[in-house]
Amino acid sequence: MMLDERTKQVLFxxxxxxxxxxxxxxxxxxxxxxxxxxxxxxxxxxxSDLEEMGYLQQPHTSAGRVPTDIGYRYYVDSMRSEKRLINKDFLLELNRKLELLKKDINAFLDEASKMLSYLSHYIGVTMSPNTGITTLDRIELIKYRNDKVAVILFTDEGLIRNRIISVDAALSQRDLNRIAAYISSHFSGRTLEEIRKMVVKELARETVLCDSLVEEAMRICSAVFSVSPGNVYISGLSEVLALPDFCDIDRIKELLKTIEDKHIIVKLLDKIADADGPQVIIGSENPLDEMKTFSIVAATYKEGSRPMGAVGIIGPTRMNYLQAISIVDLTATYITEMLSYK
Amino acid sequence: MMLDERTKQVLFxxxxxxxxxxxxxxxxxxxxxxxxxxxxxxxxxxxSDLEEMGYLQQPHTSAGRVPTDIGYRYYVDSMRSEKRLINKDFLLELNRKLELLKKDINAFLDEASKMLSYLSHYIGVTMSPNTGITTLDRIELIKYRNDKVAVILFTDEGLIRNRIISVDAALSQRDLNRIAAYISSHFSGRTLEEIRKMVVKELARETVLCDSLVEEAMRICSAVFSVSPGNVYISGLSEVLALPDFCDIDRIKELLKTIEDKHIIVKLLDKIADADGPQVIIGSENPLDEMKTFSIVAATYKEGSRPMGAVGIIGPTRMNYLQAISIVDLTATYITEMLSYK
DNA sequence: TTTAGCACTCTCCATCGTCGAGTGCTAATA
DNA sequence: TATTAGCACTCGACGATGGAGAGTGCTAAA
Structure with a gap:
């Protein structure tokens, strides 16, 4: 629906x-x-016209007007093309952290969520890559003690994951090396999730594997390539409580209950995984009932063209969307660049 | 101060x-x-007598009485010796998790904090071992790509920590193996914190180290053995907000601000590190101003006789101390056992 | 098409008085 | 002497009341 210029200006x-x-x-x-x-x-x-069209609403007769979610949506969509707010401090600060933490994406994501909340005064959320999208580079097995073996997973994205598992104590480090080489060559380039599925299928066949090393390799794989959802880092709860929007205690409870269950956040951010550029979900647009009174601005960071994880801001529907969009956009871009340097 | 039996019963x-x-x-x-x-x-x-002695207080004339922190303290100290509440479900549930997560102490601690909050309905906190107390077992260096090397740290406690660092690209895997062997033999058995200090001192001497491999080893060490505070896992914020004690919005804000800064929690739990058995800090006894309206029940888990980390419960001063003490005690004992199985 | 004027509506806030829970004191009791 | 019944008193919680202020919608004039 088109609004004439003046009406639009009043809405904004x-x-x-x-x-x-x-x-x-x-x-x-x-x-x-x-x-x-x-x-x-x-x-x-x-x-009054704007109210009739659904962009504004009155809490009660003879009160002023409040924007509706539809009004926000119109505002955000219109403003999208306009120039972004670029925060110098933000860039500098982010850059400093980047330098410091270049080596460890998880530590970086933790810092990034704090940064997002610090700058936006809303809740900052970051999510690390999950097993569905990280691809195996190679695997190393190191005998630890007796039957314990440390498994070190290297992914193409520069992530390392480790785990201790039990194996046949008779296996020597040399055997382990052979097994590791076998797994690496066999599965390199595939996502961890794919590998997990392949291994499950392989083991289900129940045919006796002639090579005992291969059999051992499969056993190790099934222990190591489990589903793991990727970490979620959330910061800025106290930031958001300082806002006048959260004077209602039940609202706070609702928010905390939702936030504390990180699976919900994962689901939410996964939804935007394939979109390009920052996505905005305003209040009632949210698929999750628990979040229908909050807004989310989120974007994915990528490795090459493959989306790896997401960063975002959660705040009240009365959010400074333009600022939030540019902060999220910059952060995602930065992480994307960081991954490409590697 | 001694109270006669009847007075004591009334207080309780x-x-x-x-x-x-x-x-x-x-x-x-x-x-x-x-x-x-x-x-x-x-x-x-x-x-009235109890009020005079400071165990109770009246919010205002002609209201009932409320226990003071001193009253709680007396209560807790008297009850200490009495039999503990043993929650069957708790043991079973904890055991199940234990089996599932035996391999990864960090994942376990995360679960444990949820468990603590679920059972107590207060906030559950767990802390993983920090660099000051974990001792090095050995180190492995794996060439990753070009100048990137993955450093895998094995500690005596079965923790693994990894990190990617940059080194001279000319170093071969064979060189790296020699460096790793050198570091392992040189520093094995010392705490990570000790090693860090030793390396700093060594490098400060600025004498040219004759052996270039040793020099490289020192460079790697200084990059790897940084101070790291150990992770903190906090759960149950929403749990605690359901309590009537948290109807005051400012109280919630205060709590969240404190909780969100994990350093504060680390400091707090570190304080109880050397004590034996569950420790109880009641309201105003708390050294931290921000926490003077909350109580904490915490205990350390150990490896052998060395305290490794802490678990605890944070709640209002009006806390079910007996239950909290037994839950914390059991959890700490369980983790201690888990570490000794290893 | 815009604007001034005005009556009307609704929230916010402070005030007031009632109600009930609980105390402290005194005098009676075991 | 320790305990108890009785009673006046205190204080917070709660609901009703009413004025102030902000903001609207409508009408008529510019």
Whole structure:
């Protein structure tokens, strides 16, 4: 639906007022803060139109107006093309962390979530790559003690994962090397998830594997290539509680309950995995009931063209979307670059 | 200070009433719930005495009484020797997790914190061993690509830590093996923290090390043996918000701000590191101002006789201390056992 | 088409008075 | 002497009341 330019400006004015300070926005306030050259009465008429069209709503008769989710959506979509807010401090700070933590993507993601929340004053969320998308580079087996073996997984993305498993104590380090070489050559380049499935299928066949080393290799694989959802880092809960939006105690409880279950966040971020650029989910657009009063801005970071994980911001629907979008976008871009340097 | 038996019973009765439901406890309620064979008037007199001695307090004239931190302290110390509540479900559940996660202490600690909060309905906290107490077993260096080397640290506690660092690209895997063997033999058995200090001292001498491999080894060590505080796992925020104690929004904010800064928790748990058995810190006893309205029950888990890390419960001062103590105690004991099986 | 004026609506907040829980004190009792 | 019944008193919780203020919708004039 198209709005004429003036109506649009009024809508945006209301939204900006509301983002700056919660509480219904009155016609007089709009005329004061923005110079439309119109009187409150005219603004009132326009606001009345906007309400009829569903972009604004009144909490009760004779109160000011509040943007609806539809109003936000229109605002975000219109603003998308406009120039982004570039925060110098943000770039510098992020760069500093980047240097410091180049070596460890998990530590970096932890820091990045703090950064996101610090800059946006909302909740920062980052997610590390999961088994479905990381591909195996090679595997190393190191005899640890007796029957214990340390398994070191190298992925193409520069992640390392390790695990201790038990094997036949009779296996020598030389045997382990052969097994590792076998697994590496056999599965290199495939995603961990694929490998897991292949191994399960292989073992299900129950044919006796002639080579006992291969058999041992399969046993090790089935122990190592389990599904693992990727870590989620969440920061800024206290940041968000300082907002006047969270004066309601039940709202806080609801939010915390949702946030604490990281699976929910994973699901949510997975949904945007294939999209290009920052995605915005506003309030009721959210597929999850628990989150229908919050908004999410999220983007994926990639390795080459393959999406690896996601970063995002969670806040009230009354969120500074433009700022959030640029922060998320920059962060995702940075991580993408970081992965390509490797 | 000694209280005569009857006075003590009344104190405990008040505390138990208060633990079950917050809000001042009146004399009539005490006579109804406990059969002292005394009238409310007598109980009133006793309660008045207890107030004078500092074990109880009145929020305002003509309200019931509320236990003070001193009252709780007396209660906890007296009850210490009594038999512990043993929760069958708890043992079973913990055992199940234990089996599942035997291999990875970090994953286990994560689960354990959830368990602690689930059982106690307060906040569960667990802390993994830090560099100050974990001792090096050996180190492995694996050439990854070009100048990148994966460093795998094995500790005596069965922890593995890995890291990618950059080295001279000319170093072959054979060189790396020699360096790893050198480091392992040189530093094995020392804590990571000790090693870090030794390396710093060594490098500070600035004498040219004749052996270039040794020099390279030192460079690698200084990159790898950095201070790292050990992970903290916190669960049950939403659990605790359901309590009537947290109807005050500022209290929630305060708590979250404290909890979110994990360094604070680390410091707190470190304080109890050398104590034997579960420790209880009640409200104002807490050295940290931010936590003076909360109580903490915590215990260390050990490897042999060396304390490795801590588990604990954070809740309101109106906490079910006996239950919390037994839950914490059991959990710590379990982890200790788990480490000794290894 | 815009604007000034005005009556109307609704929330917020402070005030007030009632209700009930619980105390402290005193005098009676075992 | 220790305990108890009785009673006046205190204080917070809660609901009703009413005025102030912000903001609207409508109408008529510019």
């Amino acid at each position: 004015a209301v939204i900006q007022c509301y983002i700056n300070a919660p509480g219904p926005v009155g016609s007089r306030v709009v005329t004061k803060k923005f110079s439309f050259g119109l009187s409150p009465a005219t603004i009132r008429n326009i606001m | 009765a008040v505390i138990q009433c208060y633990i079950n439901a917050p809000g001042p406890v009146g004399s009539r309620v005490v006579t109804k719930k406990f059969s002292f064979g005394l009238s409310p008037a007598t109980i009133r007199n006793i309660m």
